[in-house]
Amino acid sequence: MDALAPKSESLFQVAWAQFRRHRLAVWGGRILLVLYFVAAFAGFFSPYDPNYYELYPPKGHHPPTRIHFVDPETGRLSRPFVYATRRTIDPVSLQPRYEEDPSQGKFYIRFFVRTPDQPYTIFRVFRADLRLFGVDPPGRIFLMGTDNFGRDLFSRLVYGAQVSLTIGILSALVSFALGLLLGGIAGFYAGRPFVLALPLRAWRGRGLVLGPLSWLLWGGLAAGALYLAWTYIRLTGFGFFQALALLAALWLAGFLVLTLPFRPIQVDVDNLIMRLVEVIAAIPTLFLLISLRAVFPANVDPLTTFYLVVGLLGFIGWGGLARVVRGVVLSVREQDYVQAARALGASDGRILARHVLPATASYVIVSLSLTIPGFILAESGLSFLGLGVTEPYTSWGLLLQAAQQGGFASFVDRPWVLWPGFFIFVSIMAWNFVGDGLRDAFDPRRRQ
Template identity: 35%
Template sequence: MTEATQTQRLPEAGADAAGPEEPGRGATDAEVAVASQWKLTWWSFRRHKLAMAGAIVTLGFYLVVLFAGFLAPYASSHYSPEHTYAPPQRLHVLDDGELGLYVHPQSAEMDPSTLALTWTTDTTQKTELGLFVRGSEYRMLGVITWDRHLLGPVDPDGEPVYLLGADKNGYDILSRMIHGTTVSMTIGLVGVAISLVIAVILGGLSGLLGGITDTIIQRIIEFLMSLPAIPLWMALAAAVPATWNPLERYFAIILILSLIGWTGLAREVRGKFMSVREEEYITAARVDGAGHGRLVVHHMLPQFTSHIIAGLSLSIPAMILAETSLSWLGLGLQAPVVSWGVLLQEAQNVRVITDAPWIMIPGLAVIAAVLALNFFGDGLRDAADPYKN
C-alpha cells in the first residue's frame, strides 16, 4: 500500500471511529483549528458516557442541596417517639383504580418479655399524600420563606409517613438524608476551595521559583503525605472543643480536612508550572517586563485551568468520605447537625442493623455521590489531557 493511499484512507478511518453521533464531528478543520481549549475539552468530555452520567448525577445532588427544604417531606427536626424504628412504608399511586398517592399507617406492639417491637400495617386505613402540600416552614435558597413540600402527607398534623423508615428517635430517614446532603456535599466544595488556594499558592511558588523555595515546600509536602491520614484526622478532630457550636465545628472539620488534603493538588500545580515556565511565550512575557504575578495570572494559570478543575473534582469525593468517616466515628459533625456520617452512626451496632437494616440507606447516598464524582472527575481529567484525545 502506497503512502498516498494511506493518506487518503486516514480521514475515513477517523470518521468510522468517531461515529455519526460524535460531538464536534460536524465541525470543519478550520473550526477545530480555532476552537478554544474549553470547547475542545467539552467535545472530548461528551464522548465519555460514564463521565456524562456522573456529571448528571452530581448536578442532581447539588440541586438537592439548593432545594432540600422543598424536596424533604419534613424538617430535619421532625420526629415521632411513637414510631421508633418504624419500617419503610410502601407508596401506592393508585387509589381504587384512580391516580392517588397514599400509604397504609403502621402501629407497633411490644413483646412484654423481650421488649421487642413488632410493626403491623393497617390495610383498612389510608394516609393520603399529595404533591406541593403544606408543611413545616423553611427558607428556599436561604432567602425565601416557604412551607410547600414536593411530597408529603395532606394532613401535616396527622399520621407521620416514613417512606424509607425511621431511626431510633422516630426521625424520618428520607427527610434527614435529604437535609444531610446539604452538609455533606458542601463540605466537599468548601474544603476543596480552601485546598485549592493553598495548593495554587505553594505549588505555584515551588514550580515557578524553584531552588531553595522548591526544596522547602516539597519537604513539607512529603512530610504531610507520609503521615497516615485517618489517624491524623481523628487526632485533630478529637482536639476540637466539645463546647463549640455546630457552625464552629462544621468549619473546624473543613479546615482540618483542607489543611491535610492540599498536598496532592499542590504537586500537580507544581508540575504544571515547571512544564510551562520555560516556554517561549513565558520568556517573551518576562522580556516584556511582566512580573511574577502577571506571569502566573495572565499567562500560566489559563494554560492548565482545566487540569486544576479536573483535579478538584477528584478531591471532592475524598473530602466527603473523610467527613463521613469522622462523623460515623463520632469525631466529626455531631447532632443536631445532620450529615450522612451522622445518620450512619447508629450503624455501628450490629443488632440495630439486624433489626432495622434501613438505617444503612444513607450509605447508598454516599456511594452514589462518590462514584458520580469519580466518574465525572476521570472524564474531565481525560478530556483536559491533550495526549489522551
C-alpha cells in the same frame, strides 16, 4: 476561501465534545446534578423537618411506609394513599413492630403542601413552608423509615446531603487554593532564594532601622528554649540530665542571640514549601485529622464545627497538588512567552497569575473532580467517629454512626438505616465517573 475554512475551537470546546462521548461520565454528571439540586432545596423535597419527631405515639425504627395504589374496597386504581400504623412490641425480640390500621381511614398523598408549623429556609435567606409532598395528620409517610428517635430518615438524608456534598466541594476549593498558590510559588521561585537582610548593619545607610526585628526573632526563639528547659527542670527536679538540658539551652540561647542577629537570613521558598509537604505526607491522613480535630474543643458550635472540618480537610489535602503544580510551573516558566513577558517588564505576580498558573488548568480541573469524593469519604469517616458534624446538623457519616450504634440489628431488623451508605457509594462513583471523563477529554492522546 476563508468561508470554507474550518471553524477553530477552543480547548474547552474540544474537551466538552469529547466528554459528551463518555457515557458513564455523562450519567455521573446527571446523577450529581440531581443530588446537588435536591440538596440545595432540601426543605422543599423533604416531607418533614429533619429533627421533627413525636413523643406519642412513638415512631422509633418505623419501617418504610407502604404506599397503596389500589383501593381494597373497589379493586380499582386510586390516588396514592397510606394507612396509619399501630405500634406493638414483639414478645420474643422485644423490638417495636408496626402494623397498618385501616380503621383510621386512608391518608391520601398530596403534592405541594404547606407546613406552617415546620418552616425552612432556602440558602439561609428565603423563608418558606411549601413541600413537595405530604399527608394530612395524624397520618405519616416515611419513604425510608425512621431512626431510633422516630425522625424521618428520608428528610435527614436530604439534609445530610447538604453537609456531605458541600463539604466535599468547599474542602476541595480550600485545598486547591493552597496547592495552586504554594505550588506555583515553589516552582516559580525554585533556585532563587530570598535574602532577608534583617541585621542592623545590613540596613545601615538606607535610612531604615530593621535590626531590632532580627533581635526580636532570635531572642524569642532563645527565650522559648530557656522556657522549655526550665519547665523540664520544674517538673522532674534538678539532676544530672536536667543540668545537661540547662547547659544546652543556655548555649543555644547564646548562639541565637549573639551570632545569628549579625547574619542575613537566606530563605529558599521552594525548599521550605516542599519540606512542609513531606512532613504532612509522612503523617497518616486519618491520624492527622483526628489529632488536629482534638486540638479544638469538642463542644464548639455545630456551625463552627462545619467550617472547622472544611478547613482541616482542605489543609491536609493540598500537598499532592502542590507537588504536581510545582513540576508544571518549573517547565512553563522557561517557555518563550514567559521570558517575553519578563523582558517587557511584567512583575512576578502578573507572570505567575496570567501566564504560568493557567497552564495548569486542565490538570486542576481533572484533579478537582477526583479529589472531591476523597473529601466526602473523609468527612463521612470523621462524622462516623464522632469528630465531624454534630447535632442538630446531620450528614451521611453521622447517620451511619447512628446505624452502627444499633449493632447487628441494623442489618437484620431495620436495614433501612443503611441508606446513607448507599448514597455515599453513589455519589463517590458518580464523581469518579465524571473525573474519568474529564481526564479522557483533556488528554489529547485519547481524543476521537
